[in-house]
Amino acid sequence: MLASRAPALCTALRRAAPGGLASFHSSSRRCRAARVAVVLSGCGVYDGTEIHEASAVLVHLSRGGAEVQMYAPDVPQMHVIDHSKGQPAEAESRNVLVESARIARGKITSLAKLTTADHDAVIFPGGFGAAKNFLCCISPVLAAKVLSGAEVTVGHEEEEGGKWPYAGTAGAIKELGAKHCVKEVTEAHVDTKNKVVTTPAFMCETALHHIFDGIGAMVKNVLKLTGK
Known part of the structure; x- marks a missing residue:
């Protein structure tokens, strides 16, 4: 059983590995x-x-x-x-x-x-x-409320026959001084300036796998922003 601060462990691995960190592939991946x-x-x-x-x-x-x-x-x-x-x-x-x-x-x-x-x-x-x-708002609106000028998405801005039943949320985002960006449920929007990533998810009435894919796009972009 091993307990260590991650930076110290990475340093030790660099010194100990004859072939570099590649020889400690699983450990180096955890460090990063x-x-x-x-x-x-x-x-x-x-x-x-x-x-x-x-x-x-x-x-x-x-x-x-x-x-x-x-x-x-x-x-x-x-x-x-x-x-x-x-x-x-x-x-x-x-x-x-x-x-x-x-x-x-x-x-x-x-x-x-x-x-x-x-x-x-x-x-x-x-x-x-x-x-x-x-707060009195839906999740992406948290960013709109606390970050001036943030760009977020909750999907579309019209209900479109019930496909986007919470489309009115886009108006609340604009009232807070943020920018709403229209996206499909399988997409994510990246606000590179504020490092905020949002996706519509269940703001859309659609099959579950489409929502799952949109969340995947969001997570992928979040991890990309971390640089790790």
Whole structure:
């Protein structure tokens, strides 16, 4: 069993490997891995994190070789939804961190302990929990709210017969002074200036694999921005 600070381990490998780091391929890959924080907001689309989005993010990060740490705020949920009925469960109260631990399989830390020095990137999966438990907006709007002039996408700007039921969100993004960029569900938009990557995901009514592909494009671009 080995425990070490990554920079020290990389230095030791460089000194010890006769043929360079290539002879320690698996270890060197871990040393260069992007460190990504995934911030959850509960468990379930209507009162927490959208579970399919979170799973897709984690799959694509794993495939990209990233080191992942999950976080969630240790606060009460705004409310609890009975997902079988789509209605509030008035008598129930749940904790965002405890509910998020369902998705994280228990490996999760309070959001209060997240520091930028420990991570190269942070990803916020969607779901109404991002609106209800963080801010009054959907996940990409977080960037629009905190970064002046940010460029983000939530897909299309018209409902188009119900295909884009939350298209009105694009207007909210513009009202915040950000730029909305029209993208298809399989695409991601990269704001190179602010280093923000967004994708429509479940803003679109479509087959699940299209949403999965769009999240893959987002994760790929996030990892590219880290330079690792």
